[in-house]
Amino acid sequence: MLKKIAISISTTLLLLGAVVIWLFSFVPSDQQRSHLQTAQAEDLSYLQNRVELTRGRILAVITNVETFGNNKMTGYELTELSRAYWVFAANGFVVDFASPNGGKSPAILDADDMGAYDYAFLNDQVIQKRVANAIKLSEVNPADYVALYFVGGKGTMFDFPEDTDIQYITREMYQSGKVISAVCHGPAALINVQLDNGAYLLAGKKVTGFTNEEELFLIPGARNIFPFLLQDKLIARGALFQEGAAYLENVIQDGKLITGQNPWSTWKLAEMVILELGYEPIPRIRTAEENTIDLLKVFEARGYGEALQFLSSHQQDYESFLVLMHSIIAISKWQVSKAFKLLMLANKVK
Numbered sequence: 001m002l003k004k005i006a007i008s009i010s011t012t013l014l015l016l017g018a019v020v021i022w023l024f025s026f027v028p029s030d031q032q033r034s035h036l037q038t039a040q041a042e043d044l045s046y047l048q049n050r051v052e053l054t055r056g057r058i059l060a061v062i063t064n065v066e067t068f069g070n071n072k073m074t075g076y077e078l079t080e081l082s083r084a085y086w087v088f089a090a091n092g093f094v095v096d097f098a099s100p101n102g103g104k105s106p107a108i109l110d111a112d113d114m115g116a117y118d119y120a121f122l123n124d125q126v127i128q129k130r131v132a133n134a135i136k137l138s139e140v141n142p143a144d145y146v147a148l149y150f151v152g153g154k155g156t157m158f159d160f161p162e163d164t165d166i167q168y169i170t171r172e173m174y175q176s177g178k179v180i181s182a183v184c185h186g187p188a189a190l191i192n193v194q195l196d197n198g199a200y201l202l203a204g205k206k207v208t209g210f211t212n213e214e215e216l217f218l219i220p221g222a223r224n225i226f227p228f229l230l231q232d233k234l235i236a237r238g239a240l241f242q243e244g245a246a247y248l249e250n251v252i253q254d255g256k257l258i259t260g261q262n263p264w265s266t267w268k269l270a271e272m273v274i275l276e277l278g279y280e281p282i283p284r285i286r287t288a289e290e291n292t293i294d295l296l297k298v299f300e301a302r303g304y305g306e307a308l309q310f311l312s313s314h315q316q317d318y319e320s321f322l323v324l325m326h327s328i329i330a331i332s333k334w335q336v337s338k339a340f341k342l343l344m345l346a347n348k349v350k
Helices: 002-024 032-038 047-049 077-088 114-124 125-134 164-175 186-192 211-218 232-236 263-276 288-302 306-311 322-330 336-349
Strands: 056-061 095-097 149-150 178-181 251-254 259-260
Touching: 002 056, 002 186, 032 114, 047 077, 047 164, 047 336, 077 095, 077 114, 077 186, 077 263, 114 211, 114 259, 125 251, 149 186, 149 263, 149 288, 164 178, 164 186, 178 186, 186 232, 211 232, 259 263, 263 288, 288 306, 288 336, 306 336
Parallel strands: 056 095, 056 149, 149 178, 178 259
Antiparallel strands: 251 259
């Protein structure tokens, strides 16, 4: 009997070990990571065809807040700044960086989410010097800019909403017909903006932002940590909140107001800003992450079978690790069938 039990336990452990090894095969190798980490602007083919003429200036606003809750590190999301920056710059716009207090701001770097564009931004010393010397918002003249972009990051929940300079700049630019954009937690900047007639800018506007579902999944105690949940506050200000699938691209435009739900919405949002400014964005090869998000959106909307058809008809680069992450999210919500199908999809992608 003991021998049978020992064999059974050994077999189970071997199977579990094999499963763990298989799951780790989805994780990008150190060699792949190190290659990305050395990326430079000149390595980005997208920038080879950049517009050389200056079409105007765009103001990108980042948070100054470094910690929240129990001294948990925060700041602005680097990917939400870097990707939008390259789109704006490649299409002929000068990007200025600003923050409520000016100067250096903390950045959140998540290696799992970062790609060549993000590391190229991080490795550009000229850009980094400008970011580290961000303009203080009180010194900004709204008339100098054609568009405003609020970068996300959990820190924005604490310093953006009550900042009177943000409210002034946003109101002046919006009422002058300029483009106002924000991604992820960035729309926190908009919640207290009132127009000259006393109405909230958000009232009656279709907008999106980091959803309650996304926030509470990552931080179950978010209601006690943040001053508010972003989705709740946007709705309280009269916004017509447009919720997309969790952790997938979702960009909403209402006239001159363009908002994105999460970091994976940044590329599309930035290019929609260019379109709203009256220009066709220059061609760009979509990243493997974007292709994967497209695949996951098909899965969410039409199921596993349609996702397989999409995969077979779109021979592109994909990120199996990103699909695996969505499988893990599903299993953590006890959506066993969905998690298994996503796991199979991840294996197909790999």
